Amino acid sequence: MLESSLEFLRCVRCCSKLELIVFKSEREILEGMLECKKCNSKYPIIEKIPIMWDNFSKYLSLRKKLGGQIYGLIENSTLKQFCKISLSNVKKIDDDRTDLEERWSKIYQNSKSSKFYSHMKKSIDFVKKSNLVLEYGCSIGIMTSFLAQSHDMVFGIDRSFTALRIAKKLYKNNLDYVVADFLSPVFGKSKFDLVLALNVLELVEPLKLLNYISKQIDTGHFIITDPYDFDRGINSVKNPLNEKSLRTNLEKFGFKIASKTKSPSHITWELKLNPRAKLNYDVDLIICKK
Ligand SMILES: C[S@@+](CC[C@H](N)C(=O)[O-])C[C@H]1O[C@@H](n2cnc3c(N)ncnc32)[C@H](O)[C@@H]1O
Ligand SMILES: [Zn+2]
Known part of the structure; x- marks a missing residue:
């Protein structure tokens, strides 16, 4: 994610501005977290991509296989922990969109x-x-x-x-x-x-x-x-x-x-x-x- 994109992105739950925490960056942010101080929502930035889903566990519930792959890709320990907790809250849904996507x-x-x-x-x-x-x-x-x-x-x-x-x-x-x-x-x-x-x-x-x-x-x-x-x-x-x-x-x-x-x-x-x-x-x- 480009650092300049922060100006445009909003919390998808309450529309507030977001705070950016950078874990790993080169010319752009490779790993990080976007946090909403108003409603406490957190949006991970993984592999340069901000995942702006209202609930990361919900996003992964339809993509369990992807969740495992993402977990393996993350280097930062805080982000890895966030992913681990999100994965543990994944609901049991038979449909997995990973292969389709x-x-x-x-x-x-x-x-x-x-x-x-x-x-x-x-x-x-x-x-x-x-x-x-x-x-x-x-x-x-x-x-x-x-x-x-x-x-x-x-x-x-x-x-x-x-x-x-x-x-x-x-x-x-x-x-x-x-x-x-x-x-x-x-x-x-x-x-x-x-x-x-x-x-x-x-x-x-x-x-x-x-x-x-x-x-x-x-x-x-x-x-x-x-x-x-x-x-x-x-x-x-x-x-x-x-x-x-x-x-x-x-x-x-x-x-x-x-x-x-x-x-x-x-x-x-x-x-x-x-x-x-x-x-x-x-x-x-x-x-x-x-
Ligand atoms: C049929 S493809 C079209 C791709 C591209 N626009 C093209 O014409 O080559 C539809 C794309 O929209 C995305 N998509 C579908 N519904 C979506 C939604 N509700 N929110 C975000 N993306 C969605 C899919 O992941 C897919 O990449
Ligand atoms: Zn919010």
Whole structure:
């Protein structure tokens, strides 16, 4: 975590500013703790990544295998103890997301050269140099790292520690990543000049996310893509959107849609699942602004 990121991060429980304790640092913080003096919440920084979950045990409850791996990686004794206690409070849940998140991180690494990303890079290039940029669901940071080439400060948020560990391999003094839930107030009342949310609407209630993002932008651009692949069995969102209702809702939230994206588009997003299998999505792109 960059030391400068402290200015932007807030306690996800009470929204207060945080205090930073550094255990190990080089050009950025490798191990540390973010503490909220108001509600006593603690957020560990492990492998350069702040894990801003309201309860670290809860985060690890769905990722027990990752918990063991993280414990092995930590060097500082205070942080190791914190991890040990958190692991001992882990609830018994059968589902473990570790393998799934590892698998998807590999898929994104193998799919970096998908035309979708070059198309998106070209589509975003027109946005003038912004002060503050946020990408929701940044995964391994394909677009986030690109954005950091031309904007002042760029953040990526994702719940996958595994994906962010890969993203964090690239150091830039204006690029940082946070493990957090999309709908948690991890950036407090900060306003962003540019927000990206690519292919995430199936994983969070879409209207809640749009409402949340609309409050984070006073003046600026919002760029969103989606394949509208909402049929996910018991994990399906309650209120899916489509080409039309996404545009209508963005307008309701005060966004003006760029004329070139008023009509639905069909951009190919190819994901290489393994050497013999590919997933081909047909993605719609909307560029809008306030
Ligand atoms: C389908 S992937 C899209 C990745 C990337 N935006 C792209 O288009 O290549 C969705 C990403 O969002 C993250 N994610 C899903 N729901 C989330 C949530 N509620 N909070 C934080 N991250 C979430 C996942 O871990 C995953 O990396
Ligand atoms: Zn707090």
